[in-house]
Amino acid sequence: MYLRRFSLDDAVAYAKAYSDVTVMKFIGDGTWVRPAEEVHEVIAEYQKTYVSHPDLGYWAIIDRDSDQLIGDAGLSPLIQTGEIEVGYLLRKDFWGKGLATELVGALLKHAIESLGIAQVVAVIDPRNLNSIAVVKKCGMREGEPGVYHNRDSLKYLFP
Ligand SMILES: CC(C)(COP(=O)(O)OP(=O)(O)OC[C@H]1O[C@@H](n2cnc3c(N)ncnc32)[C@H](O)[C@@H]1OP(=O)(O)O)[C@@H](O)C(=O)NCCC(=O)NCCS
Numbered sequence: 001m002y003l004r005r006f007s008l009d010d011a012v013a014y015a016k017a018y019s020d021v022t023v024m025k026f027i028g029d030g031t032w033v034r035p036a037e038e039v040h041e042v043i044a045e046y047q048k049t050y051v052s053h054p055d056l057g058y059w060a061i062i063d064r065d066s067d068q069l070i071g072d073a074g075l076s077p078l079i080q081t082g083e084i085e086v087g088y089l090l091r092k093d094f095w096g097k098g099l100a101t102e103l104v105g106a107l108l109k110h111a112i113e114s115l116g117i118a119q120v121v122a123v124i125d126p127r128n129l130n131s132i133a134v135v136k137k138c139g140m141r142e143g144e145p146g147v148y149h150n151r152d153s154l155k156y157l158f159p
Contacts, residue, residue, distance in 0.1 A: 003059035029150035123148040
């Protein structure tokens with residue numbers, strides 16, 4: 001896999017993840033899923049952050065073997081606190097292959113070592129056991145729970 005910035009041409013491929021209610025169930029407050037014809041608007045928002053925060057934002061995940069866009073991952077300021085949050089989602093047919101663990105590990109390393117960010121957080125719905133397993137495997141530790149993106153969330157910190 002590698003990450004690159006989104007372009008509006010990615011909308012059809014990205015909809016395979018962003019328009020899937022199963023993938024989107026625990027993203028944001030649970031209402032962020034969008035019909036395929038609106039996914040270009042999500043990408044346009046990401047493109048604004050490439051300008052306002054050139055080191056941060058959400059990037060497309062590209063599978064090197066098939067050259068397909070298989071999800072998104074990124075670092076962005078958490079709205080409520082300004083802390084840097086790691087976020088990620090994958091198309092369902094790419095779950096269970098260890099990809100998220102590899103991605104989150106690489107993003108944490110990049111944030112700390114290349115961007116000089118002191119601490120990265122992840123906020124996760126307590127029912128999202130997959131995602132909790134991922135952040136634990138990446139060495140994130142549990143902090144104080146709270147309400148983030150309008151939902152009761154666990155918070156994980158690195159370091
Ligand atoms: C969360 C997500 C990115 C994980 O991707 P993934 O590539 O399947 O994750 P990995 O394969 O790296 O690891 C998943 C781990 O969860 C574990 N897991 C899966 N289902 C589980 C369950 N019900 N209970 C506990 N652990 C579970 C897997 O066993 C695996 O751990 P292991 O490698 O030790 O066996 C993917 O499920 C996804 O896109 N979900 C929807 C979007 C989302 O919720 N994003 C995170 C928001 S905080």
